[in-house]
Amino acid sequence: MNIEAFRKIEGQAFYALAGLLGLVVLIGFGAAHYMETHGHVVTGMTNQIVWGLPHVFAVFMIVAASGVLNVASIGSVFGKPVYKARAPLSGLLAIALLAGGLTVLMLDLGRPDRLIVAMTHFNFKSIFALNVILYTGFFAIVAVYIWTMMERKMHAYSKYAGFSAFIWRLALTTATGSIFGFLVARQAYSSAILAPMFIIMSFSYGLAVFILVQSFMYLWNGLELDPAILRRMKNLLATFAGAVLYFTIVYHLTNLYFAKQAAFEQFILVDGGIFTTLFWVGQIFIGTLIPIALLLHPTLGANCKTVIWSALLIVVGGFAQLYVIIIGGQAFPLELFPGMQESSTFFDGAIHYYHPSLPELLLGIGGIGMALLITTIAVRVLRFIPQDDFHHVSKEALTD
Template sequence: MSTREEKAEAGVVVPEFGTRGKAWIGVLVLAIVVGLGAWAYQLSQGLAVTGMDNVFSWGLYIMLFVLFIGLSAGGLIISSAPKFFHSDRYATLAPLGVLLSLACIAVAGLLLLPDLGRPSRITGFLTSPDFRSPLVWDFGIVVLYGLFSAGYLWLLTRRDLAKLGSRLAFGTEDTEDGREKDRKLAFWAAAIAIPLAIALHSVTGWIFATQIGRGDWFNPLVAPMFIMKALVSGLALLLVTAILIDRFTQYRLPKELVPELGKVLGVFVAVHVVYLVAAERLPHAWAAEFEFWAITSAFLVGDTFHFWLWTVVGGAIPIVLLAVPSLRQKLWAVFTASVLAIVGILFEGVYLIFTGYQDLNIADAPGVASGTDYAGIGSDVWVTAGNYTPTLIELLVTIGIVAIGALIVTLGLRFLPLQPGGGEPVSVGSTERATANPDATTATDGGHDVPDEKTPHK
C-alpha cells in the first residue's frame, strides 16, 4: 500500500507535492534568497537606500506590519470562535485558520527587523525595555502570540499526526479519550486566543494613537477600527486560501460554508467601512478647534486617494457582491470580494501612514534654517515636505519576508493534517478529482466525504 493510500485509510488529508508544488516552493525560496540579498545591501548602506526620510520615518515595512498583524489577529479570532462556541460546523476550518495566523504573525515580526535598521536594536526590548512605550508591549505580545499560535496549531492536529505515525506528534497517542481531552483543551485555548488576539491588534492601534503630534491618529476609536479590520482581513484571507488550496491541492473545502461565511464577511465590511468610519469622522465636522475638520476634509477632497481605494475597492464593491444572495452563492463572487477586502485593508494602512506623516510637525530641524521638498540619498539637507515612494530594495526585502510566510503555509499544508477525517477515505480538491473515488459523496458534516454504503471500502 502506498503512503497516499495509507493516509486515506487513516482518514486524514495531507496534500503531497507534485511538479507544480515543487516549482512553487522553488519560487518562494528564490524570493527569500533575493530578499536576504536586498536586506544585506540595506544593512551595508543604511536606511538611506529606502524611501523613508525625516518626515516619513515609517514606510512600507510598517504599512505591511499593520496589515499582517491584522491578518493574524483576525485569523485567530475567526478560527477560535467555533471552538469556543462549540460550532462543529465551522470547526473544520480552524486548523487552517491557525496556520495562517502563525504565518502572518511570523511575517509581521520579521518586518520589524529591516525597519529598525540594525537587527541588534531588537535586544533593547529585552535588555532595557521602556514599559511606557506601547511598542515594547506590542513586541512582547507578538512574541507571545507567535508561540501561542504554534502550540494551538499542534493541539488541533496532534491526534491526527499520531494517527499518521508522524514524528510531529511527539509521543501523543490517538485515542478516543485523548480526542475528548483535546476538545476540552481546544475550548480553553480558544478562550485565551480570542482576548489575546484582541489585545494584539488593540495595542498596535494604540501605538499610532499615542504618537505625539499626529492629529489624524489621535482617535478613541482606533482600537475598535483595528479589531474590525482584523476580522475583515482575517476572514477574507481564510476564504481566499481555502478556495485556492481546494483548487490546487487535496484539501477539501465544504462548499456549503462559502455563502454563509461570505455573508459574515459582508457584515464585517459594512460595519468597518460604513459605520465605524462615519462614527470616527462625522464628529469632526463640528470640531472647530484642533483642525480636525481640516484633517477630515483633506482626505475626502484632497490628494489622499488611498482612502477611496480603501472604501470603494475594499468596501463598496465587496458589500455589493456579498449582499446579493444570488451572487453570494457563486464561488468567484466570494473569492473576488475577499481579495478586494484584503486590498482595501492594505490601502487603509497606506492611507493611515500618509495622513500621519505627509505634513511635517515642525518647520525645520533644530539648528537648521532652510530645507527642501526632497532630499536624495546621502544628502544632509533637511526635508520639509512629506514625499514617500518605496524603493526597489524595500520591495525586494518585503517580498522575501512575505515569501517566508507563504512557505510556512505551504509546508504546513504538506506536513500537517489540517482537515481531519472520520476514519473514512477523504475526497480531494478539484484538480485531483479525476483520480478520486468516484463513489464518494459531497461532504455535509465538516469537510470530509463518506463513501456510499453500497460501495465496498477499498
C-alpha cells in the same frame, strides 16, 4: 489518473511552489541587506515620512494574523462545527502571517543587528515594548492551541486554549492600534477609536486572507468546497467589511467635528492627491463597496468565484487603507503653531512626499512570501486541510 501519478505530480508541484516562495523570501532578505548596508537613504523614507511601505506590509500582516485566528475562535469559543474544522488552518495562518509581518518590521529597523537589544531591554511604558511581549505570547498560545486541536489526547483543553487565544488576540490588536492611537502629537492619530478600528479591520482582512488561502488549498488538491460553507463565510465577510466602513466613517466624522482637525480631513478626503485617491478608490470603492455589493448580491454572491474575488478586493482595500493611515498620517505636516503659516528648511508647514523604493517593496513582498512558505510547508507536513463532517455542513446549511 491513478493515485501514484497524482502524488508524483503533486510532489513536484509542491517543491516548485516552495522553491518559488523561497526565492521571494531570499529577494526580500537581499533587499533588507541592501537597505542595511547603504542605510535608509536608498529607501523612499525620510526624516518627514519615517515609516514607509515596509510598515504598511508589516502592519497588514500583523493585523491579519490576529484576524485570521477568528475562524478558529468561532469554532472553538462559539462552537460552530464548520469553523471548528478550519481552526487548525486558522491557527497556522495566524502564526505564519505574524512571523512574516514581524520579519519585515525587524528588517526595516535602522539597526536590525540589535534585535537582541529589543528582546532584553524593555521600557514598559512603551506600547512597542508591550507588543514584543504580546507577539511572543501569541506565538506560544496559538502553538499550544494548535497542539490541543491536533493531538487527540489534548482535545479536552482545546476550548480553554481557544478562549485564551481569543482574549490574547484582542489584546494584541488593541496594542497594534494603540501604536498609532497613543501618538498625541499627530492629527491623524491620537484617538482611542483606532484600537477598536484595528480589531474590526483584523476581522475583515483576516477572514479575507483565510478565504483566499483555503480556496487555493482546495484548488491545489482538486477538492471542491461545499458552497454552504463559503456562503456562511461570505456573509460574515460582508458584515466585517461593513463594520470597517462604519468605523472609518466614525473616525472621520470625529475629526471633522473638531475644528482643529478640519485641515487634516480636507487633506485626506479632498485634496491629498494619492492619499485621497487611495482612500476613495482604493479603500472605499474597491475595498469596501464593490465586495459588499458582490457578496450580498442574491445570484452573484452564491458563486464561489465571486467570494474569492471579493476577498481579494478586501485585501487590496486593506493595503490602501493602511497606506492612507500610516503614510497619509505622516504626510500632513505637524502643527506647531496653530493658526500660523509655518516654513523652514526642515519642511515645516509643507506636505511631505513619499516615493516608495524597490527595496522597500521587495522587503514587504518577501514578508508575504515568508508567511506563505511557512503555510505551504506546514500544510504539507501536518494535517491542516479542513476536515469537514458533511453531516454538520448540510445541517448548518439548512439553518443558515
